[in-house]
Amino acid sequence: MAEFVKQAAQLTALGPLTWLSEFCSEAQQQWLGATLPNRKVENWKYTNIRALEQGDYLNLATKAGDAAVSTESDCQKTVAICDIAGLDSVRMVFVNGELCERLSEGFDRLPAGVQLVNFAKTNSAQQDLIKRHLGSALDTTKHPFTALNASQLVDGVFLHVGKNTVCETPIQIVHLQATTDQAITIQQRLLVVLEPNSQATVVEHFPDSANVKAFTNGVTELLLAENAQLNHYRLNLEGDQTFHLGGVHARLAAGANLNSFYLALGSVLKRNDVVVYHAGSGAHCDINGLYLPRGNEQVDYHTCIEHAVPHCTSDESFRGIIADSAKAIFNGRIHIHRQAQKTLAQMSNKNLLTSNKAEIDTKPELEIYADDVQCAHGATIAQLDDTAMHYLRTRGVSAAEASVILSFGFINELVNDVKHEAIARYLRPFLAKSFVKDETLTRHIL
Amino acid sequence: MLSIKDLHASVEDKQILKGLNLEIKPGEVHAIMGPNGSGKSTTGHVLSGREGYNVDSGSIVFNGKDLLEMDTEERAREGLFLAFQYPVEIPGVSNMEFMKAAVDAVREHRGEEPLDSVSFMKKARERCKAVNLPIDFLKRGVNEGFSGGEKKRNEIMQMMLLEPKLCILDETDSGLDIDALQVVADGVNALRDSGRSFIVVTHYQRLLNYIEPDYVHVLSDGRIIKSGDKSLALELEEKGYGWLVTADEEGVA
Ligand SMILES: Nc1ncnc2c1ncn2[C@@H]1O[C@H](COP(=O)(O)OP(=O)(O)OP(=O)(O)O)[C@@H](O)[C@H]1O
Ligand SMILES: [Mg+2]
Numbered sequence: 001m002a003e004f005v006k007q008a009a010q011l012t013a014l015g016p017l018t019w020l021s022e023f024c025s026e027a028q029q030q031w032l033g034a035t036l037p038n039r040k041v042e043n044w045k046y047t048n049i050r051a052l053e054q055g056d057y058l059n060l061a062t063k064a065g066d067a068a069v070s071t072e073s074d075c076q077k078t079v080a081i082c083d084i085a086g087l088d089s090v091r092m093v094f095v096n097g098e099l100c101e102r103l104s105e106g107f108d109r110l111p112a113g114v115q116l117v118n119f120a121k122t123n124s125a126q127q128d129l130i131k132r133h134l135g136s137a138l139d140t141t142k143h144p145f146t147a148l149n150a151s152q153l154v155d156g157v158f159l160h161v162g163k164n165t166v167c168e169t170p171i172q173i174v175h176l177q178a179t180t181d182q183a184i185t186i187q188q189r190l191l192v193v194l195e196p197n198s199q200a201t202v203v204e205h206f207p208d209s210a211n212v213k214a215f216t217n218g219v220t221e222l223l224l225a226e227n228a229q230l231n232h233y234r235l236n237l238e239g240d241q242t243f244h245l246g247g248v249h250a251r252l253a254a255g256a257n258l259n260s261f262y263l264a265l266g267s268v269l270k271r272n273d274v275v276v277y278h279a280g281s282g283a284h285c286d287i288n289g290l291y292l293p294r295g296n297e298q299v300d301y302h303t304c305i306e307h308a309v310p311h312c313t314s315d316e317s318f319r320g321i322i323a324d325s326a327k328a329i330f331n332g333r334i335h336i337h338r339q340a341q342k343t344l345a346q347m348s349n350k351n352l353l354t355s356n357k358a359e360i361d362t363k364p365e366l367e368i369y370a371d372d373v374q375c376a377h378g379a380t381i382a383q384l385d386d387t388a389m390h391y392l393r394t395r396g397v398s399a400a401e402a403s404v405i406l407s408f409g410f411i412n413e414l415v416n417d418v419k420h421e422a423i424a425r426y427l428r429p430f431l432a433k434s435f436v437k438d439e440t441l442t443r444h445i446l
Numbered sequence: 447m448l449s450i451k452d453l454h455a456s457v458e459d460k461q462i463l464k465g466l467n468l469e470i471k472p473g474e475v476h477a478i479m480g481p482n483g484s485g486k487s488t489t490g491h492v493l494s495g496r497e498g499y500n501v502d503s504g505s506i507v508f509n510g511k512d513l514l515e516m517d518t519e520e521r522a523r524e525g526l527f528l529a530f531q532y533p534v535e536i537p538g539v540s541n542m543e544f545m546k547a548a549v550d551a552v553r554e555h556r557g558e559e560p561l562d563s564v565s566f567m568k569k570a571r572e573r574c575k576a577v578n579l580p581i582d583f584l585k586r587g588v589n590e591g592f593s594g595g596e597k598k599r600n601e602i603m604q605m606m607l608l609e610p611k612l613c614i615l616d617e618t619d620s621g622l623d624i625d626a627l628q629v630v631a632d633g634v635n636a637l638r639d640s641g642r643s644f645i646v647v648t649h650y651q652r653l654l655n656y657i658e659p660d661y662v663h664v665l666s667d668g669r670i671i672k673s674g675d676k677s678l679a680l681e682l683e684e685k686g687y688g689w690l691v692t693a694d695e696e697g698v699a
Contacts, residue, residue: 444550
């Protein structure tokens with residue numbers, strides 16, 4: 001992998017964002033000094049990133065941003081792909097890693113006190129804020145790909161919600177790929193800063209656009225000050241040639257509340273590392289997620305909930321349906337520090353394997369150093385429930401349709417809990433399609 | 447309608463039905479009573495074709511067809527309906543989708559046009575009201591978090607929507623309050639007609655005041671040991687099963 005590290009470091013000339021050059025060059029040093037994870041490293045034991053080396057991804061797109069969607073018909077198609085009906089979002093659209101201004105819209109609907117801007121367009125006050133916060137929620141040594149991301153930044157999104165400001169309008173950040181003649185690498189970056197008592201909704205949306213061979217290396221930081229509330233979605237719907245490494249690093253001050261929903265349809269590999277650090281007492285996070293790989297696809301979620309202070313709660317639930325010869329990995333770590341008394345932490349991971357070649361590696365990892373805590377966790381790997389199957393069939397439903405209805409119900413339970421009904425409605429057809437080949441079998445669930 | 451002859455059935459190599467005979471003509475209501483563990487629910491499961499319930503010998507003919515040759519769903523489409531003693535919870539699947547799938551399957555089998563969603567909704571709402579469940583139960587997960595009595599009423603609602611030919615109600619009355627019992631009985635009575643038959647499994651004579659049976663059978667240790675008219679239920683209420691079971695054992699010996 002050493003060769004890959006060197007090559008990757010040379011991809012972009014350092015410092016397109018001159019005001020961030022210090023941050024970027026420091027990251028470059030870290031990246032060059034990094035040992036890339038291999039299968040001997042516990043955290044990467046089941047994740048094979050060799051495909052990254054072999055995949056020849058280290059190229060930049062020749063066309064990106066507005067240049068990549070130049071025709072009217074391209075535009076219309078792209079808008080259709082981005083649209084989540086009924087969400088009424090403010091939308092920022094990136095194509096091949098660069099902002100596409102003609103497709104980004106709705107900024108005038110943001111209330112006073114909300115700043116939403118791409119790094120390249122920031123003013124100096126915003127740059128100061130970014131410099132103060134960027135990278136503060138993550139540990140680069142543990143997550144070496146975040147160093148690559150930082151060293152190669154050409155742009156990023158900055159959302160700042162001022163004190164006591166409630167932003168009702170969801171903010172949707174779409175990352176698309178437009179056809180290129182070779183495989184490409186994209187660095188995705190998002191920094192969300194919520195000041196005390198503020199509220200916002202952020203949807204990180206990676207639709208299936210052109211089925212481009214692309215390596216997306218994403219880093220999202222969510223910084224929630226006292227009593228701030230954030231609804232956060234990370235929807236990885238990209239096509240099967242996508243190689244996605246994503247990191248979401250959240251830090252919650254006292255009383256802050258983070259509600260996250262993750263989704264990954266399968267591809268060559270999608271791995272998301274999610275870290276939520278409870279830094280202030282009374283903070284709470286809900287994290288739900290779904291993964292649906294099939295064929296030879298791979299999905300990997302590594303979550304880590306850090307409870308560093310007393311009286312915090314976390315509730316985590318991930319479910320997956322793994323079909324064909326696909327493989328999924330779920331690693332859920334809960335770390336309760338010595339002083340984090342009265343922590344309430346729950347985690348559940350349920351998996352449905354629909355073929356005997358499908359594979360799931362699920363591992364709860366608990367490190368508990370405080371004695372007065374409640375920590376419940378469970379992981380299951382199951383087939384469909386016989387009793388439920390029989391019940392449906394006694395009502396005349398065919399075995400094939402019953403199995404689709406039950407599989408869908410299994411994931412739909414989490415979709416039903418999604419905060420924004422428009423997102424639930426948008427996702428259901430993708431979910432159904434991802435494990436049902438015969439459309440007549442989905443007519444009653446959609 | 448239904449003819450069960452010398453049925454022997456077992457679960458996990460344990461013999462449960464040991465020579466069951468039952469003849470049901472169109473329009474008849476048969477009550478089956480009997481001690482716990484005598485095989486009443488097993489009879490329902492065998493009739494519904496549940497996996498793990500093995501028929502060792504005997505025959506079941508349903509409307510002139512060999513029931514044992516059919517899959518569970520085929521039996522349902524042919525008009526067999528089982529209201530479960532313990533209805534199953536299916537979180538994530540709404541009652542509405544579930545019932546639409548069921549009604550569509552049954553109608554298709556009968557060669558009828560599928561109901562469009564508006565007509566189906568209308569019908570479902572009516573039936574929901576008929577069993578006195580709030581309309582939002584249609585949107586909830588199938589039986590998810592329903593109380594015992596609500597689950598039983600949900601079974602009756604399904605029965606009303608599917609309009610089966612033979613309805614088997616397995617202790618649909620247990621766990622019902624007095625008003626709910628009336629609702630269930632009204633539901634059944636509304637469906638009673640010359641072409642539709644019922645098997646009503648119950649422990650309580652009280653239900654039979656609401657749903658008047660043509661015959662009452664006592665099932666014990668996998669066989670019917672006594673049949674009579676509705677007065678038998680009153681007699682059982684008074685005397686219990688002991689005298690019958692002893693008489694039967696003496697008869698066998
Ligand atoms: N899956 C099973 N495995 C083993 N034994 C079983 C199984 N299912 C039923 N049985 C046994 O078969 C016998 C008959 O059970 P069944 O449920 O038919 O009784 P029942 O007449 O419906 O009783 P109740 O009045 O309590 O509902 C019981 O002894 C029961 O324990
Ligand atoms: Mg029973």
